[in-house]
Each structure stands twice: as C-alpha cells, then as structure tokens.
Amino acid sequence: MGKYQKDAALLLDLVGGVKNINAVSHCMTRMRFVLADDKLADTKAIEELPSVKGTFTQAGQFQVIIGNDVADFYNEFTANAGIEGVNKEAAKEAAKSNQNLAQRIMGNLGEIFAPLIPALICGGLILGFRNIIGEINFFEDGTKSLADISQFWAGLYSFLWLIGEAVFHLLPVGIVWSITKKMGTTQILGIVLGLTLVSSQLLNGFNVASTDPADIPVWDFGFAQVQMIGYQGQVISAMLAGFVLVYLEKFFRKICPSVISMIVVPFCSLVPAVIIAHTVVGPIGWRIGDAIANVVYSGLTSNYGVIFAGIFGLLYAPVVMTGLHHMTNAIDTTLSTLYGGTILWPMIALSNIAQGSAVLGMAVLQRKNNQAKQINIPALISCYLGVTEPALFGVNLKYGFPLVCGMIGSAVAAVVSVGFGVQAFSIGVGGIPGILSIKTEFWGIFLLCMAIAIAVPFVLTLIVGKKKLSGKDLESKEEAAQPAEISTQKSDNSAETVADAVYAPLSGKVIPIDDVPDEVFSQKVLGDGIAIEPTETVVVAPCDAEVSVVMEGSNHACGLKLANELEILIHVGINTVDMNGDGFKMFVSVGDKVKKGDKLIEFSPEKIKAAGHPTTTVVCVTEEGSAQQIEFSSGMDGLAGETKLISWK
Amino acid sequence: MKTFNYTIKDEVGIHARPAGQLAKLAKEFSSTVTIEKDGKSVNATKLMMLMGMNIKCGDTITVTVEGDDEAAAADKVKAFLEENL
Incomplete structure (x- = not known):
C-alpha cells in the first residue's frame, strides 16, 4: 500500500x-x-x-x-x-x-524540442567551460587565457569543441529525428535526412558568408545547379525538412500496398525529401531563421530592447503555464548559432528565480501553515533549480498575487539583464544554476540581476501578502481559530482556552485506525481515532486538557478530557497492558491539567518489542462531547505537537 | 433492578480492551449498567470512567442493571465478564 x-x-x-x-x-x-x-x-x-x-x-x-x-x-x-x-x-x-490548429502547432513545436533539451543543456555547459579556459584572459596582464599558457587546457579546449559542435552545429540531425519520432514515422529516415543536411561533403553553413559565391560547390545537373550548402545549426530549415519527410512518408504509406511498402515507402519518401530540403525548404528556412533571429536580436539590442525585455520578463511565467515556452528554445538555439550567444535565456533563468522568490515570500508568510509548507518548500527548491511548474501552479497561481509579484521582479531583472547585454552561450539549466551557461564576462551583472530577481518578488510578496492573506491562509486551514495570540493568552493564564484540535502526541508515521493490528482498535470499539508508528519515546499532551484516566500499574495509557467534553484515550503499544508497567513511566495523574506539549508517558520501544508487541500508539476519541464533524488525518509523517490529527467543528 | 457481584480473574484487570468491549455491550441495552468498586460507581457505557476505575485482578465489582431490559442485560454482562474477565 x-x-x-x-x-x-x-x-x-x-x-x-x-x-x-x-x-x-x-x-x-x-x-x-x-x-x-x-x-x-x-x-x-x-x-x-x-x-x-x-x-x-x-x-x-x-x-x-x-x-x-x-x-x-x-x-x-x-x-x-x-x-x-x-x-x-x-x-x-x-x-x-x-x-484548435494554432494550439496544435504550438504544442508540436514544444514537443519536438523536449527530447533535445538534455543535449542542449549539456552543450551549453561545455561552451561555458570552454569559454572560461579559452576565451578569458586571466594571465599575463590579461593577454593570455588558461589555454594559451597550458598545453593541457589547450588540448581540452580543442577536445570539448568536438562535443560542442556535435550538439549545436549538427543539431539538425536531432531535430529531424525528433520530428519523425513525434509524428510517428520511421525514425532512422529522419536521422538520415538530418545527416544529409550537415554532411561533410557540403560547405559548412557557418562558412557560407565568408566564402566567395563563385567558390561555393554545386551539384551540376546540366540543366540546373544546386549549391552544396550545409545547414549546420539551422533550426527552421531542419524543422521544415523534417515535416516534408513526415508528410511524404505518410502519403506513400497510405497509397502503397503493404506487400511492397518496405521497398517503396522509405525510398520514395527519403529521396524527394532530401531533394526538397536542399532546393526549397532549406534556403527558405534559412531566411526565416535569420529573419526571426534578426528581429529578436536587434529588438533586444536596440534602444527599445529594454522595453521588449520588460514585456518578455513579465510575460514569460504566464507563457510557461500554457506550455508554449518551449517555443523559445527554437529562438534561443537560432540566436546562439547565429550570434554565438542568446539574450533570451538569461531572462528565462531570471524569470524562474523570480517566481521561486515569490514562493519564498509565501513560505515565510505561511511558515505556520503546515499544509501550505508541504507545498511551498519543495516548490521553492524545484523552482530555484529551474522547474517552475510546481511553484507556478501549486502556489503562485493559486493565490494570484505572488504570480504578479514574481512577474514584476522578473521584468525588472530582465530589463537590467538586457540593458547590459547579458548573454548566455545557449539554453542551460534554469533557475539559479542558470548562471553556469551565462557568458563569464557577464557574471557580475548577472549576479546583480539574480539579486533583483530574488529581492523584488520576495519583498513585494511579503508586503502584499501581509495585506491580502487572511489568518486562514497563514495558519493551517483548520486551525484558524488558534493563532499565536491565543497561545500568548494561555501563558498569561488569563482564561481557560478551548483546544481546537488534537495534535500528534508523538512523532512518527500517522496511520488510519483501521490499519491498527488489533480488532478492538481497528473496529473502533473504543471509538474512532488514529494511530502513530512512533519514532520517539515520549508521549506529550496533544492539546490542553485534563487528565481523566491513567492506567495505574501498567502506565501504558491515559485519557484526556478537553474543555468541550471531548475525551481521548492515548494507548501506547498494542496489548502492552500485560507488561505491567515495565518499560513505561507515567508523568501525570488523574485530575492534572496539562498543556499541549507536556510530558505524559515515556516508554521503552525496546521493552515493548521484547514483550512481542507492536509500538503502534493509538489516539481514539472515546467521548465526542460537544464536538461535531470530527475528522481524522492520517498518511503523513506526524511531528509531536505540530501535526494535527483530529479536528472538529 | 438486577445486581450481582463479580471477582476479576483476568491478570491485567479491566484495561482498554475489555473496557471498550464492556462499554460497547452496555450501550446495546436501554437499561443502565453501573459498575461499582470500593464505593465508586460508574456508568458502564462511559469507557474512560470505566478504565479510570483501575479494576485489577482479584477486585470484586458490583454490577447493577436497571431498566426495561434489565434481565437480558444482566445476563449478557455477566456472561461477558465470565468469558473475558
């Protein structure tokens, strides 16, 4: 189970x-x-x-x-x-x-890039590392890099490019493969088509600009010539070529009798696809890619770049919620192959951090709300490491204002980032480790951006949250009636307070009473309740109450009566009555008034086990008093005095 | 009204388990079942009070049953005590 x-x-x-x-x-x-x-x-x-x-x-x-x-x-x-x-x-x-159609296209684009992301992240880290050892001049008054003064590092610098090139320049192979995989056609044909786009027979796409047009090699068919140009790093061309292949294969598969499909379909789809890729969609895709990258790049580097950045930073988080953010991977990759770096990625990493910081604000505000804490903390960690969904959906969107606070922080950080032209080598891991894929010369300013992305949403969330959140959100849901003020009253002894819930008397796994290995308990003969598999040895008062029963002699159980006449029995171990008190120490006697957290019983799990009994400790409601709609919570790891086990209205 | 005495033979006396069973049994009748020991008496349906009596092996309790179905109830309670305690 x-x-x-x-x-x-x-x-x-x-x-x-x-x-x-x-x-x-x-x-x-x-x-x-x-x-x-x-x-x-x-x-x-x-x-x-x-x-x-x-x-x-x-x-x-x-x-x-x-x-x-x-x-x-x-x-x-x-x-x-x-x-x-x-x-x-x-x-x-x-x-x-x-x-609808638009959603379908967007969804497909995201899915095509998803399988490529691990390689892109790895490649980004490698480029970052190469940059540190080969491009930054740390030595001899800033004239030489590590690779310049050490053969080992020079060798490594050169070697790492093998991987970097495979990831980024030869990316079309991965893209076409991913398209065939996604569309359910033959994957190896996609790989072959991808390879024809980056084959070493062709002029490397990165050298086209620097090659005299007359020197570009051609296939001469007599009546026509086709330039032999490679599509290294060309995202859009590869995507178009991939879809041509998919379309052709699906077409031929449909019209071809199955007996000969093995021969006909791959041939008839791959050969035309390669021809179309190199003559039509390749050059078109190249232009489109250049145009998009150009617009984004010049948009971001122009005087209005900061405005664009602000909008991007603001809207990135909502875009993530629609799942369309994978789109940016295509633009990022095009930018990094074209300009050797991307301005987009730093903003994405900052947006992650900003949303995480809004959660941090919520975590501080809700530090007394155990239920919220269980969501806030993991969401926070995963968000700072770049996976924002738990934070966005689990926390920020739920309350609304943290999302907005995060968006504002993200926008401010993005403006600073773009304002200073911060670039990343490629897409990388998101969140705080995102700095590893940032070009080293921008680390200082990126750290400042990170500080903004942390501070602004955090402070805003705290301020807005203080105004917006009711006591119910700040405290655990059911314990709204018992905020800190009441416990202060308690210490004043000014008034008899009514305990509003029964908390765990012991730390340990909380299980339903039905799972207790004893029929009297599991069939609720003594009353409905809950049980704990203790990890500690001291039973404390789970709420303010009066001790109504102690099992004298055996000391293994005691009863508590609450102000609302609700009575609970805390029974340590199963059948432990026959130990006659050996291994148990009772700290209270009948009539004692106890406060939540006071010691009740100390027991020795070793002795209980030696006597052959489970240490399962049962808390059951023997009298309901004036409490109504009593509810029991189980399944979690209970913390003594913290975890609410029994609540009522 | 039906009354009888019973001396506990069970080693550990009336602890949680038998108290629970006894309280459950007592609730089945419209009659009131009272358990008395050393001058202290409790309603047998009150589980906690019953446990709080700390009835041990060798203790003699007085069971009083009063109500419409007192005869049947007294028999059942007696049978329960003899079987379990």
Missing part, C-alpha cells in the same frame, strides 16, 4: 470515475487526463486533496499537479482505477480533438 493510495482513489472519483477518463498519463510533475466531460471533474475538491498542488485545463487536457512524486501517484492511480494508463503521446493524441 503506497502513500498516495487514498488520494489516488479520491481523485478517481473526483474526475468522474473510470468511465469519464479517455486517457491518462503523467509528465514530470502532472497527471494529465483527457476526460470525456471536463465538467464532471470536481476541480475544487481535487485541489483540496493534500497531495494535489493545483489543477488546470490546457490543450484539451485536464492536468493535476502532484509534484516530483507524480510517477508513484500515477502508478497507484492506475492500479486503483484498474485502467491501463496510456503514455504521454497517446494522451496528447487523444487531447488533440479538443484543440
């Missing part, structure tokens, strides 16, 4: 049951559903599930954000639902019916 079993089962009901699911899959952080009827999904209730960080509908899919553990959640979900999950591609395929 896994930790998500309960939530997974609830989620199944809340999305409308098995029959409402056309397809389900998961990505890094989300469950992706294609639902027959989106309206049947109770999004509100789904968002209330402890393991769900948020939901949204995009591109025809209903997505539920779980976090990095989504694979576990998914497995339990599909096991529980008894449905064979479909993979991501199939889910997206199924979702297409709900999409």
Whole structure:
C-alpha cells in the first residue's frame, strides 16, 4: 500500500470515475487526463486533496499537479482505477480533438524540442567551460587565457569543441529525428535526412558568408545547379525538412500496398525529401531563421530592447503555464548559432528565480501553515533549480498575487539583464544554476540581476501578502481559530482556552485506525481515532486538557478530557497492558491539567518489542462531547505537537 | 433492578480492551449498567470512567442493571465478564 493510495482513489472519483477518463498519463510533475466531460471533474475538491498542488485545463487536457512524486501517484492511480494508463503521446493524441490548429502547432513545436533539451543543456555547459579556459584572459596582464599558457587546457579546449559542435552545429540531425519520432514515422529516415543536411561533403553553413559565391560547390545537373550548402545549426530549415519527410512518408504509406511498402515507402519518401530540403525548404528556412533571429536580436539590442525585455520578463511565467515556452528554445538555439550567444535565456533563468522568490515570500508568510509548507518548500527548491511548474501552479497561481509579484521582479531583472547585454552561450539549466551557461564576462551583472530577481518578488510578496492573506491562509486551514495570540493568552493564564484540535502526541508515521493490528482498535470499539508508528519515546499532551484516566500499574495509557467534553484515550503499544508497567513511566495523574506539549508517558520501544508487541500508539476519541464533524488525518509523517490529527467543528 | 457481584480473574484487570468491549455491550441495552468498586460507581457505557476505575485482578465489582431490559442485560454482562474477565 503506497502513500498516495487514498488520494489516488479520491481523485478517481473526483474526475468522474473510470468511465469519464479517455486517457491518462503523467509528465514530470502532472497527471494529465483527457476526460470525456471536463465538467464532471470536481476541480475544487481535487485541489483540496493534500497531495494535489493545483489543477488546470490546457490543450484539451485536464492536468493535476502532484509534484516530483507524480510517477508513484500515477502508478497507484492506475492500479486503483484498474485502467491501463496510456503514455504521454497517446494522451496528447487523444487531447488533440479538443484543440484548435494554432494550439496544435504550438504544442508540436514544444514537443519536438523536449527530447533535445538534455543535449542542449549539456552543450551549453561545455561552451561555458570552454569559454572560461579559452576565451578569458586571466594571465599575463590579461593577454593570455588558461589555454594559451597550458598545453593541457589547450588540448581540452580543442577536445570539448568536438562535443560542442556535435550538439549545436549538427543539431539538425536531432531535430529531424525528433520530428519523425513525434509524428510517428520511421525514425532512422529522419536521422538520415538530418545527416544529409550537415554532411561533410557540403560547405559548412557557418562558412557560407565568408566564402566567395563563385567558390561555393554545386551539384551540376546540366540543366540546373544546386549549391552544396550545409545547414549546420539551422533550426527552421531542419524543422521544415523534417515535416516534408513526415508528410511524404505518410502519403506513400497510405497509397502503397503493404506487400511492397518496405521497398517503396522509405525510398520514395527519403529521396524527394532530401531533394526538397536542399532546393526549397532549406534556403527558405534559412531566411526565416535569420529573419526571426534578426528581429529578436536587434529588438533586444536596440534602444527599445529594454522595453521588449520588460514585456518578455513579465510575460514569460504566464507563457510557461500554457506550455508554449518551449517555443523559445527554437529562438534561443537560432540566436546562439547565429550570434554565438542568446539574450533570451538569461531572462528565462531570471524569470524562474523570480517566481521561486515569490514562493519564498509565501513560505515565510505561511511558515505556520503546515499544509501550505508541504507545498511551498519543495516548490521553492524545484523552482530555484529551474522547474517552475510546481511553484507556478501549486502556489503562485493559486493565490494570484505572488504570480504578479514574481512577474514584476522578473521584468525588472530582465530589463537590467538586457540593458547590459547579458548573454548566455545557449539554453542551460534554469533557475539559479542558470548562471553556469551565462557568458563569464557577464557574471557580475548577472549576479546583480539574480539579486533583483530574488529581492523584488520576495519583498513585494511579503508586503502584499501581509495585506491580502487572511489568518486562514497563514495558519493551517483548520486551525484558524488558534493563532499565536491565543497561545500568548494561555501563558498569561488569563482564561481557560478551548483546544481546537488534537495534535500528534508523538512523532512518527500517522496511520488510519483501521490499519491498527488489533480488532478492538481497528473496529473502533473504543471509538474512532488514529494511530502513530512512533519514532520517539515520549508521549506529550496533544492539546490542553485534563487528565481523566491513567492506567495505574501498567502506565501504558491515559485519557484526556478537553474543555468541550471531548475525551481521548492515548494507548501506547498494542496489548502492552500485560507488561505491567515495565518499560513505561507515567508523568501525570488523574485530575492534572496539562498543556499541549507536556510530558505524559515515556516508554521503552525496546521493552515493548521484547514483550512481542507492536509500538503502534493509538489516539481514539472515546467521548465526542460537544464536538461535531470530527475528522481524522492520517498518511503523513506526524511531528509531536505540530501535526494535527483530529479536528472538529 | 438486577445486581450481582463479580471477582476479576483476568491478570491485567479491566484495561482498554475489555473496557471498550464492556462499554460497547452496555450501550446495546436501554437499561443502565453501573459498575461499582470500593464505593465508586460508574456508568458502564462511559469507557474512560470505566478504565479510570483501575479494576485489577482479584477486585470484586458490583454490577447493577436497571431498566426495561434489565434481565437480558444482566445476563449478557455477566456472561461477558465470565468469558473475558
């Protein structure tokens, strides 16, 4: 039984049951559903599930954000639902019916780049490292670099270009392959087509500009000549060529009888595709790529660049939410191959940091809200490392204003970044490690940008949050009635306070009472409750109460009566009554008034185990008093005095 | 009203488990089941109070049953005590 079993089962009901699911899959952080009827999904209730960080509908899919553990959640979900999950591609395929053309094109572009990103990140780091050893003149009064004065580093500098070239210059191979993979046609044909675009028989695309047009080699067909130009680093040309191949293959596959398709289809699709790539779509794509890069580059380097940067910085986070941000990878890559660096990427890294800092602000504001903390902290870490979705959907979008605060910070940082012309070698890891792909000469100014991206959203979130957030958001949801002021009152002893919940008396895994290995407890003969597999040895008062019962002699259990007449029994271990008190020490006696956190019982887990009993400690409600709608929370790791186990109205 | 005495034979006395079972049993009847020991008496449906009596092996308790179904209830309680305690 896994930790998500309960939530997974609830989620199944809340999305409308098995029959409402056309397809389900998961990505890094989300469950992706294609639902027959989106309206049947109770999004509100789904968002209330402890393991769900948020939901949204995009591109025809209903997505539920779980976090990095989504694979576990998914497995339990599909096991529980008894449905064979479909993979991501199939889910997206199924979702297409709900999409319009523009969304479909955008979605496809993003998916084509996704498999290439690891290589691009790796290549970016390599270029950054080469830059440090080969381009920056640290030595001899700033005239020589490390590679200039050391043969070892010179060798390494030269060697690393082997990888750098393979990643960036030969990228068309990867792009065409990825297109065939995405579109479901023959992948090796895509690879071959890609190779013909960057073959060493051709004039390297990077040398075209410096070559006299008369010297460019040609294929001479007598009636026509075709220039032998390589498409090294050409993103758009490669994409167009890839789609031509895909279209041809699909066409011939349809019209060709299956007996001869093995011979006919690859030949008839690959040969024309190569011809069209080199004569038509290659040159066109080249121009388009140049034009886009030109517009973006001159836009960003012009006098109005900072305005453009501000808009980009502002809007990047919302763009991520639509999933269209993968588009920028194409532009980034074109920029880095064309100009040797990209101004876009630094802004993206800064946007990640800014959204993360908004979460940091929320984490500080909500430091007393355990439920929120469980979302805020992982979202914060993953955001600073470049994966923004948990932060965006789980925290910032949920409250709204942190998203805006992050966007403002991102815009300010982007303006500074572009204003000083900060460049990255290529796309890299996002977030704080993003600095590794920034050109070294810009590190100083980029650090300043990072400081802005951290400080501005953080401070804004704190200020706005103080005004906007109610006590309910700041504290744990159910404990709104017991903020810090009341505990101060308590220490004044000015008034008898009413405990509003029962917290964990012990740290350890909290399990449902149904799972306690003893029928009297699991069948709730003593009352409904909850149990803890303790990792500590001291039972403390889980709330303010009066001690109503102690098991004299055996000292293994005690009862507490709360101000609202609710009574709980805390029972340490199963069947431990027969130990006659050996291994137990009771600190209270009947009639004592205890405050939350006061020591009640100390026990020796070794002795309990030696006696052959489980140490499972049960907290059950034996009398409900005036409490209504008593609820029990289990499944989490409880912290003594911190984790709420039993709450009521 | 039905009354009888019972001497606990179970080694550990009335602890959580039997108290829970006894309280559950007592709730099944409309009659009031009272357990008395050393002058202290509790309603048997009150689990915590029952546990709080700290009834040990060798203690003699007085069970009083009063109400419409007192005969049946007294029999059942007695049977329960003999079987479990």
